[in-house]
Amino acid sequence: DAKTTQPPSMDCAEGRAANLPCNHSTISGNEYVYWYRQIHSQGPQYIIHGLKNNETNEMASLIITEDRKSSTLILPHATLRDTAVYYCIVAPFSGGYNKLIFGAGTRLAVHP
Amino acid sequence: EPEVTQTPSHQVTQMGQEVILRCVPISNHLYFYWYRQILGQKVEFLVSFYNNEISEKSEIFDDQFSVERPDGSNFTLKIRSTKLEDSAMYFCASSEPGGSTDTQYFGPGTRLTVL
Numbered sequence: 665d666a667k668t669t670q671p672p673s674m675d676c677a678e679g680r681a682a683n684l685p686c687n688h689s690t691i692s693g694n695e696y697v698y699w700y701r702q703i704h705s706q707g708p709q710y711i712i713h714g715l716k717n718n719e720t721n722e723m724a725s726l727i728i729t730e731d732r733k734s735s736t737l738i739l740p741h742a743t744l745r746d747t748a749v750y751y752c753i754v755a756p757f758s759g760g761y762n763k764l765i766f767g768a769g770t771r772l773a774v775h776p
Numbered sequence: 777e778p779e780v781t782q783t784p785s786h787q788v789t790q791m792g793q794e795v796i797l798r799c800v801p802i803s804n805h806l807y808f809y810w811y812r813q814i815l816g817q818k819v820e821f822l823v824s825f826y827n828n829e830i831s832e833k834s835e836i837f838d839d840q841f842s843v844e845r846p847d848g849s850n851f852t853l854k855i856r857s858t859k860l861e862d863s864a865m866y867f868c869a870s871s872e873p874g875g876s877t878d879t880q881y882f883g884p885g886t887r888l889t890v891l
Contacts, residue, residue, distance in 0.1 A: 696878075698879070700882075702819070705813070705815075705865055705885065705887070706884055706885065707780075707867045707869075707882035707883050707884050707885050708819060708867070708869075708882045709882070710879055710880070710881060710882075713879060751819075755878065757878060758878060761807040761809075761824045761826050761831045761832070761871065761878065762807075762824075762871070762878040762880070763809070763821045763824055763832060764811075764819075764821065764880060765821065766811075766818050766819040766820070767818065768818060
């Protein structure tokens with residue numbers, strides 16, 4: 665089973681920030697937080713990952729609480745094309761292969 | 777930007793037939809994976825592959841399934857005798873060895889329809 669809890673759905677107005685929460689209260693010290701999204705039935709798209717520091721890239725920002733038990737993915741200016749299912753996944757770093765365990769994710773609807 | 781590619785995009789087959797789904801992982805990646813997603817359900821891990829052998833497989837990956845890296849670029853998933861319940865999207869993914877993380881990059885998927 666997935667080790668994360670996410671709200672099943674969220675709405676966001678176009679141009680506003682979308683803040684997607686994730687709870688991972690049983691996360692271990694060597695586990696990273698990964699975020700992926702899936703638009704329609706396309707392949708999951710990698711967004712961002714982090715261990716304990718906040719991270720930012722061209723797509724999003726990831727805020728991880730100090731105790732690492734929860735995180736928030738921030739899409740700073742959501743567009744209609746950001747409508748997708750967003751998955752928060754916790755996985756250990758192994759230096760090699762890993763398997764991702766997907767939950768149901770959060771279905772984000774961005775509306776005009 | 778390098779990407780994982782998959783062919784065909786859609787495969788229709790009769791129950792009991794063999795199918796081979798093909799993937800071209802990102803060129804410098806050495807870890808390969810197959811996942812599947814039945815319509816309306818979660819993405820499920822099937823198998824991981826490294827150094828020409830299976831690293832891990834799920835309960836779904838039974839004797840009807842096999843994987844192969846037949847050459848330096850392709851990675852294939854074979855289903856020997858398809859069942860109706862094999863109808864799903866199949867996603868290939870790859871990751872880079874020895875990096876600071878194990879980030880996996882996914883292909884666009886193959887939709888398998890078993891009639």
